[in-house]
Amino acid sequence: MLKIKVQDLNKLFDAISEKEPLYMPLEKAGEANYGLYKTGEKTALDVLKTVKSAKDLFFPQSETIVKFKTEGKNITVEDIREEVKPFVLFGVKACDFKAFEVLDKVFLADPVDTYYQAKRNACTVVTFACRRPEESCFCKVFGIDAANPVGDVTIWKDDENLYWRENTEKGSKLTESVRYLFAEGGEKDVQNQQEETRKIIEKLPFSSLDLSYFENTEMMDIFNRPEWQKLSEACLACGTCTFVCPTCQCFDIREFKASNDQIIRYRCWDSCMYSDFTQMSHGNNRTTQMQRYRQRFMHKLVYYPENNGGLFSCVGCGRCVNKCPQKLNIVKVVKTLGGKKDD
């Protein structure tokens, strides 16, 4: 275990960013989101939840995938993919890190999404253990230990120091490059902090959510529950929940004419909450908001685990709990359909 004084953190960020692009939570317009660190940037490492999750770095909100050059009736395809240079993603919380596992099972399954894969391979992930999780957090329900995330390097922070543990070969390489800034020690401080954090987690209001109903009930019985109607009634179809969610992975592919002879094809995040989502030539297979709402939660709690060895595609980050303008969220669904009813 290594440690560095909190007042020397900018030296650490500068040292990392001199060697490789460093992406970390930054404060912009009063909000914290992952961005490219530059010396003097206002960092937001202590913010518990960035608005958008760290998935942006591997699966950006909008991404050009190919360009076409037209000349009369001829079209030339331009593959714009370039080698992704190594970069560091710093300060990822345990829930967002677990979300990478959910995304990997989609984007790295055959046929592999090479855009996602290239960024994933180039990245060294530094995870950041939570010190004071808040009421909307429920990662524990999904077996995540917020006090001990993995990644290539894990960091903990208190008012005095940042503690650093390398976990992988990539992590050792990063450690080597900044080792001169660190002193040895910190095991006991980290251990104490972990114990405190776990005590807080035990007391959080959603930590005892019970998912067994979704594990032990026939898919169609869940699908046909009449409560979906009431649960979805207030939904505005704004898509906020899907855009802040670290595991949502739906995208659309579109094209636009960039100039007289160039067409750009790009992909951008989409939402199963939208009425025009996956519209087909024969029309739409989900025609009501109830059906769309049900689809989102059936996917998180039933379809995805069914296809991925029981892994839920929610990591309990609580962003949808905080951000839905109608106070709808996955916790309400779990409680209504089968969770602990006395919370």
Ligand code: SF4
């Ligand atoms: S954030 Fe709330 S209102 Fe908006 S689509 Fe999601 S569930 Fe519906």
Ligand code: SF4
């Ligand atoms: S469904 Fe909600 S709590 Fe679960 S991972 Fe997505 S945003 Fe977080």
